[in-house]
Amino acid sequence: MANDPLKYLALIELPILLVIDERVHFANSAAQALLGSHIEQQDIRIALRDPEALRLIKTGQSGNVRLVGLSVKGSVWEMRYSMLNDKVGLITLQDQSIQVSVARAHADFVANASHELRTPLAAIRGYVETLLDPKAGDDPQTRYQFLTIIKREAARMEALVSDLMSLSRIEAIRHEIPSAEVDIVALCREVLAEQTRNPAFTLETDNSRVLVAGDAPQLAQAIRNLVDNAEKYGTTEKAAMIRIEATDHGWVSIAIEDHGEGIAPEHLPRLTERFYRADAGRSRAAGGTGLGLAIVKHIVERHRGRFDIKSRLGEGTTATIMLPQLIQD
Incomplete structure (x- = not known):
């Protein structure tokens, strides 16, 4: 083998191996970083342990193989093997983990959305089929009871479709950084004016005006979702609270705090996943779609902010949005 081609292969970021007689003749730096620097001049079985x-490689035929767990557990790589001549085989390895993860997440999302829609539709x-039966449809009490359930399930479907559309719109513009001037204090007051909780929310802040660069309707939706959660799961014996603070480090903190039952620690890391519910029965009974916190997360990420949820069982939950503060000259 000439030296010049190997120098070029060494510069390629894709992991590449040259195999002669089932031994690794050459591994570029990307391949050594992935599989270890010891693999050169070793049996190919030292570098790759996948039977397929x-x-x-043993057959000496060109082809592709999917390798699972090559770098870390759950990773997916595509191995492409090509014969350069009668003796030399070329292996390239391409990380497919992100594409596979996205495809899996999309499939799971479609399956979950379909299930969530089918349940109220069924x-x-x-x-409706029962009401079409003359025996049941002619009874006013039964008719009223069934129509009430139909109305509730239709509202549930409407809320789900609305949240699905919101999520789709947010994802479509997720790379567009919002630039409009938004007063977070005024926005929170507007959101709280809509709620009917008793006792009412309290708003605590040392600032009469706090500005961020943002999309006002989206930020209002995020705050509204958190306020709705505090209404649904917080206790009515003690007022929930929104606390707004402008930090010394150029961030605005918006914390929505309730005093409900709280959330078990094992659920906290997954709360922003689409359709994940800590208590599925309670969430559906309260009218939740399972998308509210996922929407909040996507809105905050579009605003280049951070979103955090802390909770203690028996004490309550605090959901905090952190946004970059807009400092005026």
Whole structure:
């Protein structure tokens, strides 16, 4: 093998191996970083342990093999093997983990959305079919009861479709950084004016005006979602609270705090996943779609902010949005 081609291969970021007689003749720096610097001049089985990959190399035929867990657990790599001549085989390794993860997340999302829509739709269909039966449909009490359920399930579907559309719109513009001037204090007051909780929320802040660069309707939606959660899961014996603070480090903190039952620690890392519910029965009974916190997370990320949830069982939950503060000259 000439030296010049190897120098070029060494500069390529894709992991590359040259194999002669089932031994690693050359591994570029990317391959050594992935598989270890010790693999050169070693049996190919030292570098790759996948049976399908080894079988392909042994046959001396070109082809592709998917390798799972090559770098870390759950990672997915595509190995492409090509024969350069009668003796030399070329292996390239391409990380497919992100693409596979996105595809899996998309499939899970579609499956969950379909399930969430089918459940109320099945209930509506069942009660409508019952009402079409003259025996049940002629009874005013039964008719009223069934129509009430149909109305509730239709509202549940409407809320889900609305949240799905919101999520889609947010994702479509997630790379567009908002630039409009938004007064967070005024925005929180507007959101709280809509709520009917008793006792009412309290708003605590040392600032009459706090500005961020943002999308006012989206920020209002994020705060509204957190306020709605505090209404649904907080206690009515003690007022929930929004606390706004402009930090010394150029950030604005918006904390929504309730005094409800709290959330078990094992649920906290997954709360912003789409359709994840700490208590599925309670969430559905309260009218939750399972998308509220995912929407909050996406809105905050679009604003280049941070979102955090802390909770203690029996004490309550605090959801905090951190946004870069807009400092005026």
